[in-house]
Amino acid sequence: MNQLYNAFTLFFSLLVEAMPFLLLGVLLSSALLSLMDERQLIAKLPRNPILGAIIGSCIGFAFPVCECGNVPVARRLILQGVPTSLAVGFLLAAPTINPIVIWSTSVAFPDRPEIVLLRILFSLAIAIIIGSIFSVQKDPRPLLQSMLARRLNTFISRPSPRVTQEKGKEPLPALLQSGTFLLSGEGSPIAMTETLARTPVQQQVLPNKLVQFLENIALELRELGGMLVLGSAIAAGIQVFVPRELILSLGQGTMGSILAMMVLAALVSICSTVDSFFVLSFASTFTTGSLLAFLVFGPIIDIKSVGLMLSIFRPRIIFYFFALAAQLTFIFALGYSYFG
């Protein structure tokens, strides 16, 4: 009973410490969704694959989302035709390389700055490497889940009228084209093609934006908050109920501890803004290398994000991500354990 009470206290300690960061992440990503014009950003992105992977990995600073928010954003990026390397770099790095995650990690480990720094470096390196590998494949369609690939097909084969319109030529009147159109009172008819998907937000009026903002906050809070509750319960439970000897024996071996933490990271699926508080409960018993492995690997891939990524990529591609990321994380963490 006493043990249960301790677990209860630790559970709430985790939740209370994590909730501010969760809310901040949700607020920012909701604000972005309703306010920012992604197209302007995308127009400025580089086309060079390696540079793309690097830039993609760093856009997380502009889109502070954790691993539930990054999938929809990456999906939109791909639909808007950014290079694959850039989208992949973003997908893998954004959950870690963003101001909120860096802040929460340094709150959790105020006296171990090397964890914060290496978490950033390792995640960046992995995202850039995998992004560059995928840049070999110029056409993203074979990588994509079939429905998304078909949507992209429509984009590529039928670009929006604005793009085809040549200077000096009269644009083809919309109503002479085939397809479905929206007839509005003023102005020209709007073609009901996928081009509509490219202009999702900015035509909305402000009250609508506020409603959307609120909706998105409630949505993300309940999804991520629910995940946080489950994750915290697991962490508190492990800390209190699993015998210390078992944890110590797992946590002290160099390789064993890294592998154990990577498995845990993949299973627990806790949001990257708050996962450093989760791992804190293992800080005294596990090697620093294994803590790093958790912090680097968890945001890249876990059960939850695999589910989300299936909405973009084919299963085989996700398996490649998983295998590459797992090996790179293991090598980096092991390297740190031996040479750090």
Place this chain on the structure above:
Amino acid sequence: MKKKINYVANYLPWLDAVAILAWGILLLKYYFSRQLGLLIHPNYFWLAIVTGILLLFLGGLKIAQLIGTKSKIVSQSSGQHVSLFPPGWGSSLLLGTAILGLTIAPSVLKSDTALKRGITESLPLTRVQPQAFRGDSKPEERSIIDWIRTLNAYPEPDAYIGEPAKVKGFVIHSPRLPNNYLLVARFVITCCAVDAYPVGLPVKLLNESQTDFPPDTWIEVEGEMISETLPETKNQDETINKRQVIIAASSVTPIKTPANPYHY
């Protein structure tokens, strides 16, 4: 059947709003009832307070919006997210935990946790290192954590022989120690209760025995530092004899649990 779906769809946004409100109330309740210190480091109180206020505001806004749109079912967000939970689960989990938190107060970590986590007499290397060697502080004014920091900076036990000591902490019965010894300990927190780790000093009792002070009793120990060889309490499987600093108690008085039981 259709009616039921409509009913659920109407009711779900309310669940979201109530869950958000409940968490706002819980965070502020922890602050006002002074329980926040049992959960997180005081440096981060403001984060919890601001979050509590924001959540109350957002929950209120959401309810205002729901009342405004009464019969209209608010459209769900346009496919920006792929749902992780079945409808209603996420918010129910949040609401359920908030209600639990509001009804049951958090506990103070006790000696069983300390024994489980391993009491250290030296700070683990990765932990807060002393900012400066406080050689000039009066020995009798040092708290347990001050003593540990001092010992960490200069570990030679003989250097402290004869110094007066007066510390407050809770009692731990270590299975490795003889009957007339106990540990007086405190938990140190760097981020939140999850990373609380115990530090303690062995106390040599004058006339009493361990049984006079059951575990988790809060005591004030007054006495003098001596050095003795005692079995090391940290390791589980092997006992290493180690010469260490011990408080030879001249008086041990039970005290009330302090309002702020942790060191930071």
